[in-house]
Amino acid sequence: MRRGYLLNVTVLLLIIPLLLLAATYQQASSYIITSQSQRTLVERQYFGINNIQDDLQNIVELSFKRAYLTLTEYVINNNFVDNASLELTNLMIEGTLNGIPQGNMNGITIRDWFVTTVNYLNSIGMRVEPSDPDEFVRNHLEVTVGPLDSFHVAVRVKIKNITITDGSGAVRYSGDIPPGDGEYIYSIVSIVGFEDPFVVRELNGLYTRVITPCKIPFPGETYGYYNVSSQDDVEELVLNWCYLGLRDNSSAGMYYPTVLERFEGKPIVSPQGMRQHSYYLAISREFQTALGITNELPVGLETFLVPDPDTDKTLLGALESVGASVPDDYTSVSYYFLKCSVDGLTEYCKHSVWDGSEFNYPTFKLDETTKTLVFGN
Amino acid sequence: MDIESFLYTIGSTAESAFGKCMDTIRGFLFPVPSSKPPDLKITRGVTEKRNFTFHELISLHLQLCFMTYLVVNFAVVFLTGTPLYLLAVSIPYFLYLRYFIIRYGNFLIEEKPYRVFYYGISLISFLAFLGYSLLKLASPEIYHYYAYVGAIAVAVLLFRHYFKATFGRDYTYGTVEEVKNDLVRVFIHDDMAANIKPGFYWLPAVEEAEPGRVVKVLVEDKTFRSARPVRILEVYLTDQSSQSSTEPKEETE
Numbered sequence: 001m002r003r004g005y006l007l008n009v010t011v012l013l014l015i016i017p018l019l020l021l022a023a024t025y026q027q028a029s030s031y032i033i034t035s036q037s038q039r040t041l042v043e044r045q046y047f048g049i050n051n052i053q054d055d056l057q058n059i060v061e062l063s064f065k066r067a068y069l070t071l072t073e074y075v076i077n078n079n080f081v082d083n084a085s086l087e088l089t090n091l092m093i094e095g096t097l098n099g100i101p102q103g104n105m106n107g108i109t110i111r112d113w114f115v116t117t118v119n120y121l122n123s124i125g126m127r128v129e130p131s132d133p134d135e136f137v138r139n140h141l142e143v144t145v146g147p148l149d150s151f152h153v154a155v156r157v158k159i160k161n162i163t164i165t166d167g168s169g170a171v172r173y174s175g176d177i178p179p180g181d182g183e184y185i186y187s188i189v190s191i192v193g194f195e196d197p198f199v200v201r202e203l204n205g206l207y208t209r210v211i212t213p214c215k216i217p218f219p220g221e222t223y224g225y226y227n228v229s230s231q232d233d234v235e236e237l238v239l240n241w242c243y244l245g246l247r248d249n250s251s252a253g254m255y256y257p258t259v260l261e262r263f264e265g266k267p268i269v270s271p272q273g274m275r276q277h278s279y280y281l282a283i284s285r286e287f288q289t290a291l292g293i294t295n296e297l298p299v300g301l302e303t304f305l306v307p308d309p310d311t312d313k314t315l316l317g318a319l320e321s322v323g324a325s326v327p328d329d330y331t332s333v334s335y336y337f338l339k340c341s342v343d344g345l346t347e348y349c350k351h352s353v354w355d356g357s358e359f360n361y362p363t364f365k366l367d368e369t370t371k372t373l374v375f376g377n
Numbered sequence: 378m379d380i381e382s383f384l385y386t387i388g389s390t391a392e393s394a395f396g397k398c399m400d401t402i403r404g405f406l407f408p409v410p411s412s413k414p415p416d417l418k419i420t421r422g423v424t425e426k427r428n429f430t431f432h433e434l435i436s437l438h439l440q441l442c443f444m445t446y447l448v449v450n451f452a453v454v455f456l457t458g459t460p461l462y463l464l465a466v467s468i469p470y471f472l473y474l475r476y477f478i479i480r481y482g483n484f485l486i487e488e489k490p491y492r493v494f495y496y497g498i499s500l501i502s503f504l505a506f507l508g509y510s511l512l513k514l515a516s517p518e519i520y521h522y523y524a525y526v527g528a529i530a531v532a533v534l535l536f537r538h539y540f541k542a543t544f545g546r547d548y549t550y551g552t553v554e555e556v557k558n559d560l561v562r563v564f565i566h567d568d569m570a571a572n573i574k575p576g577f578y579w580l581p582a583v584e585e586a587e588p589g590r591v592v593k594v595l596v597e598d599k600t601f602r603s604a605r606p607v608r609i610l611e612v613y614l615t616d617q618s619s620q621s622s623t624e625p626k627e628e629t630e
Contacts, residue, residue, distance in 0.1 A: 007440065008603040009494065009572050013537050015444075016502045017530035019451045020509055024522045026455060031519040 039125070049164075049173050052117065053185065056157065056177060059113040060092070060187045063105065064145075064155045067091035068189050070104040075197040075263050076205065083276070084263035085283075088145040092155065093137055110157070111137055125167035146283030147258040149297035150245025151192055151213055154287045156184040186291060191259050196243075196303070198262035202338040207318035209303060209334075211259075214242035218298055225376035234359045237374070238306050246373050247298040248281075254350075254369040256300025257335050258284070267345060268335065302370075304332040306356075308363040331367040405472065408479040415481045431484045433575055436567045439477070439495050446470045446499065450506040458513040467503050474499060490544040490570045497536055505529045544570045547598065548610060551578070553590050561586045563594060565606060571596050574603045585612045 007015075067088050071081070074097055081087045081098065090096050095105030095112075106112075111133050118128045130136050140160050148154040159177040166172050178185060196209045215236050219225050226233040236242065246256040255268050258280045266273040284299045307315050307326045319325065324342045331337065331350040339348035352365035366374070414431045420438040421429070429437070446466070453462045474495060482488040512525055551565035554577065561582045567575040573596055586592065586609060593611040596604040 008574065009540065009569060010537055010601050012440065012443070013498060013501075013533045014530070015447060016498070016505055016533055017526050019447055020454075020505060020526045020529055023451060023454050023509060024519070024526060027513070027522050028519055 049177065049179070053177055055117065056110075056113065056159070057185050057187070059108065059110060060155060060157050060185055063092045063108045063110060063113075064088070064153075064187045065189050066104055066108055068153065068191070068194070070097065070102050071263060072194055072197055073104075074102075076195060076200045080197075080201055080265035081263055084260040085145040085280070087263075088153075088155070088260075089143045092145075093141065093143055110141065110143070121164065126172065127165045129163040129165070144283065145260075146287060147260055147280050147299050148188055148284055148287045148291070149293075149299055150243070150259070150301040151211070151217065152188050152190055153259060154186055154188045154291075156186050156287070156290070158184050184290070186287070188291075196262060196334075198257070198265055199303075199305075199334060199338070201265060202322075202342050203318040204322050206321055207314050209241050211301070212240075212242050214240065214244050217243075218245045219374050219376075220247070220298075222295060226374050228354075228371075228375040229358075231359050234356055234361065234364070237304055238311055238356065238361050238364050241303060243301055243303045244374065245298040246300040246302050246370070248300060249369045249373070252369040254367070256298075256302050256333070258299045259301050262301065262335075267339065267348075269347065303334045304364065304366075305334045305337045306332055306361060306364045308361060311361065326363070330365060331370060332363075332365050333367070333370050336367075405476050408476045410483050411480045414484055415477075430566065432486050433567055435481055435484055436491065436569070439474075439491065442470070442474065442477070443495060443499060443502075447502055450502060454506050454510050454513070458510050460507055460510045460514075463503070463507055463510055471499065471503075486566060486568070487570060490540075493544070494540060494569055497540070501529075501533060501536060505532075541572075545572070545598075546570050547596055549573055549594055549596055549606070551592055551594050551606070553586050553588050553592055553612075555588060556582060556586055558582070561609070563592060563606070563609070565594060572598065572604045573606065578606045580606060581608050583609045583612060585614070590614065 070091055071084065071087055075081060087097055091102060091105055091109075093110050095102055095109040114133050114136050118131050118133075121128050130140055140162060142158045142160060143155060145153065145155045161175065162173070162177060163171060164173040176183070191211050192213060194211055196211050199207060199209045215233075216223050216226060226237065228234075237244075248255045253269070255274075255277055257268050257277070260280055261268065261273075261277060264276065266276065268274070268277055281299060285296065288296060305315060306312055307319065309316055316326070319341060322342055324344075327341050327349050329349055329351055330340050331352055333350075336348045336350055339345045340350075350367035353368045354366045354371045355362055356364035415435070415438070417434055417438050420434060420441055449466050450463060453459075453466060478488075478492050478495065482492060485491050508529075509522075509525065512522065549565060549568040549571040551563040553561050554564050555562035559582045560579050563578050563580050565573060565575060565578055567573070578594075580594065583592075591613045592609045593613070594606045595608055595610050597607045598604045
């Protein structure tokens, strides 16, 4: 029977904050709209798995080049490394060589990139799983370094099973980068213009050669052979100190080291050397297939050492100062020549079947297999 | 028609209209308590029932004015958000409130709680909306708005606490309407101090409770709701009743 038209004191009072709360609806909705459109914008501009992939591609390129340089420097100044592809991988990921951090790699390792990327994604409200760089490197990163062909090294990188969630917990991306089975990020570095670590190291830094391809970098059916009776062609090989890409001839027992083996200096025909060599060959075939190189390119990298004081003034002196002498019978293929003369391994002193005395270069000697590879039959 | 007398009529009408106008303004700005109850057609029109006491009518009118003020404030804040508009709405409102309370406050049974309450609550809402519109000008993060609203809610509850502590009582007065066996039907007025709604309540009977007699009623407070009358404390005999103004029919006749 009460007359309900009058409100009581408390209700009357509480109407004030309730009305104010209702008034915030406008602000709240405009806030929501603004932040939503902002987030969309942020996502469109800054987040996209493609952007992350591009970024990764960039850091892989940078870091791979720097790692290659660092390794060259290290081998020239210190010693051969046991496993060049492993060391390059470690340099790229952690920035360490033989377990020692290298200042050259500061800030451009993949680990650094990951830390930066996680921080950045966090700053725009994204969460990454895994977020711990150790965990990421251990279980979610695959990096393989190997020779691509005689004049290129390549790296392939894949981030496995990564999950990116946004602020509301919705999964924005889950899976591999780049997505898809068997998809990788590749980076290729040309080794042209770098010093050849093998020659420098073997001759204790007294003699050096820079890797430059010869006129016909891959002599063979496809690109043609050098002319055995041409003065110009022989001089190209003797005087230009250039490099050739050569294919192994296993039946003849001639194996030409890849560029990575030139960092290792291992006896190539030893069991350990062969295992490493065939691994590099297999990797390079994989790389070539994946990158669409249809006619398989050779991987071996060689140059010719001609111990003649008229054509090469420093080589003899360098040999002498490391206590080596020019053997009686040898092949000018640098790997075999140095293994034979400097390291004194007689199985590398190949019997020469041809020399350049016809063109006044009697010390330019070639074994049978190499002669066939360079000049054809 | 004589043009002279016509002009004279116009002149005298204008003069008296001006005088009336000035009187109205003076009356509005410097109100004096009125001996005549207010008319309040609109407020009367809000409800169907016509047999309101003046006390109820004035209380309802104050409440409706305040609600209108709130709604207008809300509209201003929501649509424009300019503090100047709020001032433009509030100054006339406060003048009218002051005018109305001074002029007709004596028709309320107990004036002071109503006066304090409506002045207080109007001031709080004015400041709250003014602050809100200023906050809107600064356009901060949304969380600041919620913090502000929370602060206002706290201020409002503090005011309620103050009001209750100062004017609150646990009894009110009513008039016995009907006696039935062990129950009496009591008419109770809108009483802000006791926070009770007007209406007819059945209460346990006491001796001497006869229709027309004024009684003192114990009320039980309920949080966030109106208080409920519980039982009759005291019965004032007709001849000694000084609370006859609570008798509704006297004033509504």
